[in-house]
Amino acid sequence: MAMMLLGREAAIEFMNAHHDDLGGRPIDLAIASDEGRSRVELALSERCNPSGERSMP
Structure with a gap:
C-alpha cells in the first residue's frame, strides 16, 4: 500500500x-x-489525503 501511494x-x-x-x-x-x-494504513491514507476524504475503497 505504501509503495502504491507514495512511490518506492x-x-x-x-x-x-x-x-x-x-x-x-x-x-x-x-x-x-x-x-x-x-x-x-490509516496514517498512510491521511498522509496522502489530508483533507479527510477517503481516497481508497
Whole structure:
C-alpha cells in the first residue's frame, strides 16, 4: 500500500522512520498485529489525503 501511494523511495523512508504519532516504525507496527497494520494504513491514507476524504475503497 505504501509503495502504491507514495512511490518506492518515499514508502521505504516512511515505513522505516520512527513516527511519534504511531509510537514506532510503521514497518514494525504493520507486521506486529492487525491493529498495527490498520493504524499504519490509516496514517498512510491521511498522509496522502489530508483533507479527510477517503481516497481508497
